[in-house]
Amino acid sequence: MRQSTLFTKTRKEAPSDEVSKNAQLLIRAGYIHKEMAGAYVYLPLGLRVFNNIIEVIRREMNALGGQEVVMTALQDPEVWKVSGRWNDDIVDIWFKSQLKAGGEIGFGNTHEEPLTKLMTQYIASYKDLPKYVYQFQTKFRNEIRAKSGIMRTREFVMKDLYSFSRNEEEFREFYERCADAYLNIFKTVGLGEVTYRTFASGGSFSKFSDEFQTVSDAGEDIIYIDEEKGIALNEEVKTPEVLHDLKIDEGKLVTKKSIEVGNIFPLGTKYSAALGLTYKNESGEDVPAVMGSYGIGPGRLMGTIVEVLSDEKGIVWPESVAPYQVHLIGLNVDDPEIREWTDGIYESLTARGVTVLYDDRDLRAGEKFADADLLGMPYRVVASKRAKEEGLFEVVQRKNGEVEKMDEGKLLGFFTPDPED
């Protein structure tokens, strides 16, 4: 991508109506635009990050045997009335509207009911189970107070997977595999060191659910971490009984603020029983499927990455989600000879499959470097008159500032993905 053609621009100053680091940096860098409180536009660079995060999640979900669908954002009240969750006293964040033709409609804030109903069409026998179905879908939640930039919005995409199993044991087996997949996801996007599987309230379905909490001062939650065991518990479940049950020594717990980046929880047979998702077992009896629900918000994850990994100069994207691997900085591009040469470098890299943001704008070096720091691509490569004369490119890692000089051959090899991968 030639930066000269990008319609977004960076800003020196943070917007006055945002305090959170994620929103300030993402807006300054032109990744997102605030449409209104709790609703953000993903601009070209931001969308690339967003899609990369989705791809990381999708790979893990597919590896678990998940099958992807897209449900509807518009929802029929009927299934919700069956479960009792159409009631505003039960679920207070509904966006609801009227159909012109008459009747009510809801904007989906989650999808347990419609998906469970859907699956009754396809699950009849124990031979049809287990099944794992997921989607990336826009959710609408009429939050009383949106806050923290893209961390808590009224409209957001969520990856929600629902598991349908024959029994508790089969459910647990998947649940644990999914927990591992979640840890892989957070590790892949660079948050592995600071993200903990966390015991949390299980609601009405089970004693616990599991949250994935990333340590950050920007977080809304308080967790207690047992570093040795590598687990944590949410303050909402920190009671003497729970500590005893989990064999956790209270003295070893460290208190941290954290961001909930994922949540998985057992649903039991609540929805399957209510909506008639039963199957015939080997004895010919009708049995409700045992369900689980597994959520991750890609947008919140993007915000968390910014909160945790950015520095005073700007954003630092891990390679797994960066919009481009390389930020090629073209200096002295007002000289046609240098420009042509630098264009050639850009084309060589992209032809080899390297994703490159090429700063071909005729600006001073300082401005370009400042933009590169703010935008946060993993590698910055400088092409300039000096580089051309020396035959050496300066390659700088954004995350640690390490500099390496390499010639063109090495440069191309350095960034070209290994065909074996």
Added chain:
RNA sequence: CGGGGCGUAGUAUACCGGUAGUACGUCUGGUUUGGGACCAGAUAGACCGAGUUCGAUUCUCGGCGCCCCGACCA
């Protein structure tokens, strides 16, 4: 939803009961060119409505919007 704060060019801000200034941006021209350069010129603004007043961007009321703390987050 309780409490607090705020609303001025594209962005960030200032002043003022007598119609608004600065910086950045943008545009023109020139000098520059490896860490947000300099000179000259230009561009562009008071959230909406009502009231008080000779006069309101300023004061009052209402609305709308935004932020923060708390509550909430199935």
